Amino acid sequence: MALPFSNTVDRTLERLRTAFIQTARGAREAVGAPLRPDLPEDDVPRLKGRIDACLEGKGGETARRARAAELGEAYLSLSATGRRKFLLTLAHDYGLTREAAMARVEQWRNSKEAPRSLVKALEPPAVHLLREFVGVPEGVKFVVDLRAELMVLGKTDVPARTLAEDLRPLLGAWFDVGFLDLVRIDWRSSAALLEKLVAYEAVHAIRSWRDLKNRLDSDRRCFAFFHPRMPDEPLIFVEVALVNGMAGNVQRLLDAKAETSDPEHANTAIFYSISNCQRGLAGISFGNFLIKRVAEQLSRDLPNIKDFATLSPIPGLRSHIDGRLKNEGDGALTPGEIASLVPVTNNKATGAAAVRELLDKPVWWEVPAIDKALRPILTRITARYLTGTDESGRALDRVAHFHLGNGAIVERINWLADTSTNGLKQSYGLMVNYRYKLGEVEANHSAYANGRVVASREVRAMAKA
């Protein structure tokens, strides 16, 4: 995912500064000496003076936006230390506390104003200030990245966290999915964009331009959402493989040497990677829409495609398995499973200890006996893990939660599906297919909203085993 104001790939910081300098023309002379990079305490009053001037909103709209751009440019010219202080000033001095809100409520109660006046009064000054940036070229990206930085500060600072949270409705309105463009990405797309795919791919890293080209071949599809005011920045993208039958192994799927198949003959679309690209948009969801719109478009373009499913990682699985083995010991296993382990370890270790020992061996999955012993145990635990919920009715795995919430079902568990270092590290190599049956998505969504996880008969049987 993009680091805010990242300069590594495409010089975002530089691009934003250039744009702001241009818009700020005319507002600059009023401002006096520039702030010093680390924003020492003596400079803070001058910073606040500028923010106040923006908030006062003197002059026409053009003047206001020039001042906003000028302030944005000042921010981008600071050092990391200076930017931190700038954000804390913003969050502490221009946020809206409950107390301040209470006072405004009081005032409204004593007035005869319509409710909409109160709504207006309850907008935190910092949000009001940042709202102005929508009219500044590159301003939308600026607010997105600024929120990302606020979220980092928010881990230790409450007002920063509050402000990040208060920005959510603003960004939610700007990035309403109704305003977004769905764009197909392929090998004819611009190199500048493809380079960003490489940088933003969050699930299965793209290792080279050749790997990338393979993912954009005629039997693959890639789609992204864009915002009209951030035309160079994908918001989220999904990679799809057009195959025959449910795909169960990601290395095979991504093998650049495998032959390209004819997409007209494929019957299944596998969504094997979904990556969010903008940290600052955390909490504003597009994934749901993206999958459904892409499925609709594929249905139209390739009428042979009948099944839509993911091939998904199970990021919480390994720690779940390790936890159960540790906490529950042999209780985590069935008697049959315990018995089945005996011939493999020659009784040196038994039960949960045997499982742990086997899993510690290097390349254990290439030893047929170990593979054979562990497979039923781990798939059973996985089936339970994926079909279970916590006390609030939420799926245990975050990826499962996302797809179940979208109306998908747990379709199939795949053994040795991702034997990359990362695949073994997060889920002992297991992966899962979530399936989207277009006609049943709403019903599944409702079921999950009521705490019930829908799974295929096969998975349900496994979980019960």
Added chain:
Amino acid sequence: MALPFSNTVDRTLERLRTAFIQTARGAREAVGAPLRPDLPEDDVPRLKGRIDACLEGKGGETARRARAAELGEAYLSLSATGRRKFLLTLAHDYGLTREAAMARVEQWRNSKEAPRSLVKALEPPAVHLLREFVGVPEGVKFVVDLRAELMVLGKTDVPARTLAEDLRPLLGAWFDVGFLDLVRIDWRSSAALLEKLVAYEAVHAIRSWRDLKNRLDSDRRCFAFFHPRMPDEPLIFVEVALVNGMAGNVQRLLDAKAETSDPEHANTAIFYSISNCQRGLAGISFGNFLIKRVAEQLSRDLPNIKDFATLSPIPGLRSHIDGRLKNEGDGALTPGEIASLVPVTNNKATGAAAVRELLDKPVWWEVPAIDKALRPILTRITARYLTGTDESGRALDRVAHFHLGNGAIVERINWLADTSTNGLKQSYGLMVNYRYKLGEVEANHSAYANGRVVASREVRAMAKA
């Protein structure tokens, strides 16, 4: 300006219905029998059931938007009577009264929620419902036109007026000028778009395709704002003539037989017509931005252009003059003016009565003696009218208020500048140039904000005469 859901030019109603029917697919079976066209009382509970279902927001976002589209389609299928009832139901039963708001405030005060929860709670249900339409194809245009219909109802119905008002911030956010595209319109533009210019031109009616072609010739410019989700609908457009010196006569400016001049040699851009196109966006201002952006673009494209000014109507002038003559009688004139009238009327009528009598004569302006007598009198009164303000510091003329608020100044008063029927009817043929000096716009704006109208030395002298 476009009638909401107008079918005369481009079958908007039909287009919207078609789009909604497509989006609503899947939500239709749940809905039961269609509402009857006139929406008889027995159908209202079913309508409210549907609105409630939308507001409950069951199902994923896709399902919610399908339901919204379905409701929109139902609305568009009603008769005028039925639509009226639908809107009144929406305004009366799904608006937010001060009382209801008060209750929610109370609830919040007793909670520990953040202010943003209160903001959310204060959104009127009807606004919440209509917000959903942003994600529905053609939904944005639907909400715009619906607000236009609410405004008509609002003349006699308070909740309708309130709801129209409560929709303003929503539309203001959607139509933030930062999201709009500035587009040049010329003879290469699509006929479908040009046809709309003809329909929407509000100042000087376009009489034929030939008249239109002349207004888009090489020594003319036309620019409009568009919203990305309403690509076929201009929001506002401005027509500009590139001339030498300040233009003072609109018939000459629009003469299709006049020779085309070379835009490279022009030194002045005359904004001679600005038309808003969407009634439902009343109260959301673009004109300010449009003029400034167009001026900037012209400066860049044609560096010879040094002056930017309007040639504007003075819509309130005639009733102002008539009122003063009637109410103040001869007091409305100076002694010199009274004397000057004597030779013209041969003393049959004198003073204000003489002026009134002369203005009653057909084609009075073609009689040199009358023209000579009336010119100083009417231009003096006009200069006063345009430079004066009411007790709240607002200009007396609404067009003057618009341009002065944008930072323009009253530059020149033009005698016999518009001798069309309409020009005589609204202002006895007088027009005015408001001038935008790019470097002084902010200062002028501030002066006017403080109640002071800035005018050229010439106009000030006239006003004092």
Added chain:
Amino acid sequence: MALPFSNTVDRTLERLRTAFIQTARGAREAVGAPLRPDLPEDDVPRLKGRIDACLEGKGGETARRARAAELGEAYLSLSATGRRKFLLTLAHDYGLTREAAMARVEQWRNSKEAPRSLVKALEPPAVHLLREFVGVPEGVKFVVDLRAELMVLGKTDVPARTLAEDLRPLLGAWFDVGFLDLVRIDWRSSAALLEKLVAYEAVHAIRSWRDLKNRLDSDRRCFAFFHPRMPDEPLIFVEVALVNGMAGNVQRLLDAKAETSDPEHANTAIFYSISNCQRGLAGISFGNFLIKRVAEQLSRDLPNIKDFATLSPIPGLRSHIDGRLKNEGDGALTPGEIASLVPVTNNKATGAAAVRELLDKPVWWEVPAIDKALRPILTRITARYLTGTDESGRALDRVAHFHLGNGAIVERINWLADTSTNGLKQSYGLMVNYRYKLGEVEANHSAYANGRVVASREVRAMAKA
């Protein structure tokens, strides 16, 4: 069809001159005083000097093209008289006579050069000169229009006719249909283009923008060919109506007040107008391709369309009928036909004379008795006319020749199908449907190439009657 260098619609002459002046920059100083508008005899040697300099081809390609542009600009600056002299100079002094060719052939026979050298030597200097214009902006349009002017001169001047003919292969190569773009034209097309449709429509004049809009409605289609170097100029366009069943009346088809029908439900595409737009491309055929490509595209877009046919004028019919009546007298009629006329004329006139007399009456077609009497006679003669050929096997009617050559068949004769002044004048109101059965086009084409006209059973029966 466009007048060459027409300035009426879009200032072609002016546009070309401007483009040439720009390209000629750098070649101008070498040229001396400009030629005088009427190109008096004393100026001809200077003109020839310039042409010779172009032909010598000194300097690089850029210099050569600048000189060509300079010469083109000189041509466009002449008066009509001067242009005539220029063209005659070109045709007489820079064409290639058989004698000159013979000499070059002799020279080649005595050399050891490859055949391609002879081909090169046989290019007339004037063609060589004009070939240079392909690299000059607007140069292609220039050569097209220049050939049109040569064709006019060629009516009385043999070398001009020869040169026009010698330019055909050059233009044929430039305008090979493989290089052309097929473009759909509708109400979203630019006004500048639509204005040209109005100007170029050759079959059924477009009377107003409303008539035009009607022809571009959702149940109509219009397609044109464009050349990449003449993007503003359609070469040929066809207008299509999507209807149910074979259309037999053009006034009904063009009725702007008729209701728009749903194109998805139409089963027949009627090509009711095909217009060539560039006189200078006479003899280079696109119509054949245009119809087939449009038929293919419609088949793809609207799978319900099963039949493709024209509704065509019969331009030579009236003079054919008049001629037969005059030359053959009663022999042009069958005894039954002669008898059938008796009750109508009360024997005042009989046979051929009766027919002529009836056709002379104003609005004869609205008199039921006359209509009834003439219909079988005229349709029979028409059927014969359309299915007959001359001694060389060519259809008698030029429109019939075009469609039969394309592989269409004579499908149906329509009585009172075009009762406009023009329709009566050229064919006593009769029209014909030529039908394109996509699978049989080749066979029909071959049949016609062998002198056999294919017609529907109905038309064949009529012809035999």
Added chain:
Amino acid sequence: MALPFSNTVDRTLERLRTAFIQTARGAREAVGAPLRPDLPEDDVPRLKGRIDACLEGKGGETARRARAAELGEAYLSLSATGRRKFLLTLAHDYGLTREAAMARVEQWRNSKEAPRSLVKALEPPAVHLLREFVGVPEGVKFVVDLRAELMVLGKTDVPARTLAEDLRPLLGAWFDVGFLDLVRIDWRSSAALLEKLVAYEAVHAIRSWRDLKNRLDSDRRCFAFFHPRMPDEPLIFVEVALVNGMAGNVQRLLDAKAETSDPEHANTAIFYSISNCQRGLAGISFGNFLIKRVAEQLSRDLPNIKDFATLSPIPGLRSHIDGRLKNEGDGALTPGEIASLVPVTNNKATGAAAVRELLDKPVWWEVPAIDKALRPILTRITARYLTGTDESGRALDRVAHFHLGNGAIVERINWLADTSTNGLKQSYGLMVNYRYKLGEVEANHSAYANGRVVASREVRAMAKA
């Protein structure tokens, strides 16, 4: 440069076959069994039957093109052996020999036909056949690649060489520079196109995507010509560096780690690489135009750019130096040069032998004494080499011939300008700047046409030394 029908980068062969199969639909049944891959002798009569059918041109134009596509597809389905036989059949049996041409000339002399009939008669049947492909999708690329294969065969087979030559005018007409589009290529261009740059770069190989990105940075420019019917295939491209002063070292120019400079401040455009992309277009020149058009465009976009020059390899230099040293011995050196070598070799070797010995040492250019001794000798010989001509007035170096023919001058010789393996191998590391002074290009071109090489004063002095 692209291998004809190369499948390595973008599956050209496959793309062409797919396109042909589609166009050939309808012509296939007439054809009988497919040709066997190696085209054994028994299949040749069937091949000729098909070619004859194409040439007969039965059916309408659509049918003719379908047959051509069908034949093209047959060709592409053959093995290398089969394709060779196909081409030989075409060249031997469907070319036009002088004898055959003579017969046609005779026939024409005895007729009364216009010269244009003879021209038509002199078109070789094979050319006539291939001309048909312009109307077939992908047909233009097919003919280009087929000519490339003919040129290979032509090295040993005269008729193949003749046919390749006879195709030149046809391709020259299709690819007239007037029909080409000049396109800027940068990092926003499609990856599919950029990948081709990498494959086609003929001067300084592109080593990685990073190297490529650096060459498309903001202080670089890249432009290519495209043909409208080969939109995915660049014909020729040029790479330009925007720098300050004449660049004299290509490694420094291509250093990806060097800082990007501001193009607004550059005063010189260095054309450091020009690559032709299509072998089949050999003999049809675009380079001349490309350089001039790019120079014009840069002048417009970046008015600070005052100088346009190349940084060019001298491909024939090393063999020229080696030859002179070998053939002329010490006579190739001046007495002063011979003396200057003594201290370096300690007299073990002297004169030409000393030079040869020094040049044989590994990394000799890093030894200051050797560098100092060789520099004046080699630059003097280079200056002579570059300013001299052969008996026909042609420059000795082929790259020099290209730029001098375009009107450039020999501006500066650069010592140790390309120390890559390739640079040392072809020119002992020397490179040259050719300079294009826009105002003097024509004069220089003419001088060179008359056998005179224009060089800067500095180079002239060197050559005389």
